[in-house]
Amino acid sequence: MEPRTIIRNYYVISCLYTLSASLIWGVNTLFLLSAGLDIMQVFVANAFFSVGMTVFEIPTGVLADTRGRRASFLLSTVILGLGTLGYVGAYFIGSGLVVFVLISILLGLGFTFYSGAVEAWLVDALNASGYEGSMDQVFARSAFLTGGAMLLGTVAGGLLGQINLAIPFIGRALFLFLLFGIAYFSMHDIGFQPKALNFQRIPREMRAVAQASMRFGWQNSSVRLILVISMVQMGFLYWGFYAWQPYFLELLGRDAVWVAGLVAALVSLATMAGNSLVEWFTRYCGKRTTLMIWATGIGALALVGVGLVQSFWLAVSLFLIYMATTGVMTPVMQAYLHKVIPSEQRAAIVSFTSMAGNGGGILAQGGLGYLARSVSIASGYVVGGLASFLAIPAVTGLRNLGDAADLIVGAAGEKGACAAQGIPDIASMETATRSAVAVKSRGEIESLPDTDPGVQPVT
Numbered sequence: 001m002e003p004r005t006i007i008r009n010y011y012v013i014s015c016l017y018t019l020s021a022s023l024i025w026g027v028n029t030l031f032l033l034s035a036g037l038d039i040m041q042v043f044v045a046n047a048f049f050s051v052g053m054t055v056f057e058i059p060t061g062v063l064a065d066t067r068g069r070r071a072s073f074l075l076s077t078v079i080l081g082l083g084t085l086g087y088v089g090a091y092f093i094g095s096g097l098v099v100f101v102l103i104s105i106l107l108g109l110g111f112t113f114y115s116g117a118v119e120a121w122l123v124d125a126l127n128a129s130g131y132e133g134s135m136d137q138v139f140a141r142s143a144f145l146t147g148g149a150m151l152l153g154t155v156a157g158g159l160l161g162q163i164n165l166a167i168p169f170i171g172r173a174l175f176l177f178l179l180f181g182i183a184y185f186s187m188h189d190i191g192f193q194p195k196a197l198n199f200q201r202i203p204r205e206m207r208a209v210a211q212a213s214m215r216f217g218w219q220n221s222s223v224r225l226i227l228v229i230s231m232v233q234m235g236f237l238y239w240g241f242y243a244w245q246p247y248f249l250e251l252l253g254r255d256a257v258w259v260a261g262l263v264a265a266l267v268s269l270a271t272m273a274g275n276s277l278v279e280w281f282t283r284y285c286g287k288r289t290t291l292m293i294w295a296t297g298i299g300a301l302a303l304v305g306v307g308l309v310q311s312f313w314l315a316v317s318l319f320l321i322y323m324a325t326t327g328v329m330t331p332v333m334q335a336y337l338h339k340v341i342p343s344e345q346r347a348a349i350v351s352f353t354s355m356a357g358n359g360g361g362i363l364a365q366g367g368l369g370y371l372a373r374s375v376s377i378a379s380g381y382v383v384g385g386l387a388s389f390l391a392i393p394a395v396t397g398l399r400n401l402g403d404a405a406d407l408i409v410g411a412a413g414e415k416g417a418c419a420a421q422g423i424p425d426i427a428s429m430e431t432a433t434r435s436a437v438a439v440k441s442r443g444e445i446e447s448l449p450d451t452d453p454g455v456q457p458v459t
Helices: 003-022 028-034 039-066 069-093 097-114 117-128 135-163 167-186 201-218 221-252 257-281 288-308 312-340 343-374 377-388 391-400
Strands: none
Touching (some): 003 069, 003 117, 039 221, 039 343, 069 097, 069 167, 135 167, 221 377, 257 312, 288 312, 288 377
């Protein structure tokens, strides 16, 4: 298969997957509330989605490493499609929390089958086909195209939800089954030889990840601080992203579901704007921790403001500022992490960091969900914003370590003395979800460079 065909298929698969996923992003919380759950139960269901992703991350990686990336991705589309339809069925028959929790765990399993499989397939196939171009350009163009698919999906989901909140979920399932057919005929394991699945590998792989995580992760001061930052940052992000849907409509004073889709699209744009700021700031010599401290502080203040103001437009504006700061924070933190971990342990440490973020999300959704039910959603934003300030001491501690990874080389480095450390090329919006998985054991993707070939933007 020609490299051009492989890349085109990769773009089609990635865009359709993102489109299907984003159809429900702007209405998920409204859907669960409409199904009869209260606000805390909504976040309990979402927390168990994170539990599913945490528990199944490594076992599904073993399957992708043995049976192949294609098999893993096809399983993902089927499980997510059936799980999404399960949500719809539970909605119409008025099922309780337990059913939604079980389906959420199933959806978490479905996403772990996707996690990294497509990127691993792409790299294997291009290497086998003799591709000599830049992988960074392929990933960058993919981020741009999937960003467009995300905007289309969130707006369309809001408009469809205005008719009936179940329609975006039905549409998502249909797109996933369509994607199964497309991937079945266009996505073949090239450059990878599937092997028999040995279930005895799973406990061994989990022990290996745990040992590597402790040795090169928790016992490493830099990585340990990044884990703390990730738990704090991702903890609130998981809760805050879904809490705004009922809260903003409450501030608006009317049940306009299409507005939720519009705000979700604006959230995507704000995150992309944050990614662009990273590209601009890293043209100059400086420190990554400087960007992290400013992003954390501004984001925390914005969150507190979201909970204190009583204006819909002002609250939305402050939330968009917060999302822009996450667009700065995430790729910069990822770049730092990849500079301080050994290449051989990259997969284990990134998986460990991802699990830490999911763990923070589980705790935050339970605690802030209870606060939202017992007091108000606004109080959750205030408390969550204040808690976000806890990341600043960890970032300051990271700065005080004086790691070479903290230094950024920019355009100024061409004209004067500057540290020879730069931000990896693919540090962008999509790596919030993808860079962690693109270096997992399932793909052995080393497209995240250990040396910096330039300063370009980054799930």
